Amino acid sequence: MISDTEASAIVRLLGNTAALEGGHSEKKRFLMNGLCELIGADAWVWSLGTWQEEGAPPVYVGIMHQGFDEERYAKLLKVFEHPHNKAIVAPWVDEVAVEGKHATYSLEQLDKQHLFSDSEVAQLMSEADIGELFVSGFPVDAHSMSAIGMYRSTGKPAFSEREMKIAHLLIQEIPWLHSAGWPNEITAKGPQLYPQQRVVLNLMLDGLGRKQISHEMELAENTVAGYIKDIYRHFGVSSHAQLMSKFLVGNSLA
Structure with a gap:
């Protein structure tokens, strides 16, 4: 009760x-x-x-x-x-x-x-x-x-x-x-990434940089750098700042 x-x-x-x-x-x-x-x-x-x-x-x-x-x-x-x-x-x-x-x-x-x-x-x-x-x-x-x-x-x-x-x-x-509040880009394209790439993406959207991600995921920096490059290409951006900006404003799915 x-x-x-x-x-x-x-x-x-x-x-x-x-x-x-x-x-x-x-x-x-x-x-x-x-x-x-x-x-x-x-x-x-x-x-x-x-x-x-x-x-x-x-x-x-x-x-x-x-x-x-x-x-x-x-x-x-x-x-x-x-x-x-x-x-x-x-x-x-x-x-x-x-x-x-x-x-x-x-x-x-x-x-x-x-x-x-x-x-x-x-x-x-x-x-x-x-x-x-x-x-x-x-x-x-x-x-x-x-x-x-x-x-x-x-x-x-x-x-x-x-x-x-x-x-x-x-x-x-x-x-x-x-x-x-769910950005259309991440809703449509997020599932198309590989699991490790999605972990990197979510850590980047949480504000972490390459060295921090490398440490938290226990991966070589070069490996993380490769994932980041793939993520930038996937979402059509060229920097962490542009990626963050792309997802700062969510859209209604209603």
Whole structure:
């Protein structure tokens, strides 16, 4: 059960988000930081999960986040791109992508077949200091969903059913934010990149330079430089500044 106090907090957070001055990015950050306080989460991620055909695993692009440092965020991006992740998140993705429903799943609910503990994904999660999580997906159109992840550090308790219900209800009441802020370029072209290139792209959009990316991904600088060159060519830009500028202003998909 959600108490009257919690229900009031949800309504107040929604109202304050809608009234906040600024664009969609500011509103999303305000909302998610407020949600973290409500349910005791340590970190959050909000991205667009997009696929080119039904049944294909989603590619996560246009990522916003809070609570992760550079090293942990790089590890999280590797989790997103790991091939084993497809089977683990499949029940959640199918409900959102195929059935067109808003769906929220805990780690335990995602891993009923015990795939997680036997996967390299578990090691990457441990390295990112992620102990517990839940994901919530809201369908945007036939080929994409607004994908939100809430996280707690290793050693902390799992999210309760009540906490997940609070998040689900709040996320359900912001359809106007789910469809806003996703640049058309990254929506259309992001899935066409290789997984390593997408990790580099998301780190670049987070402001990291070549040396930092090389360190976080544990790759040679020349390898990263090659990926960056491919990304520039793919999006028709010639510098990091131009790439950032291309994706600073999101477009509505509604």
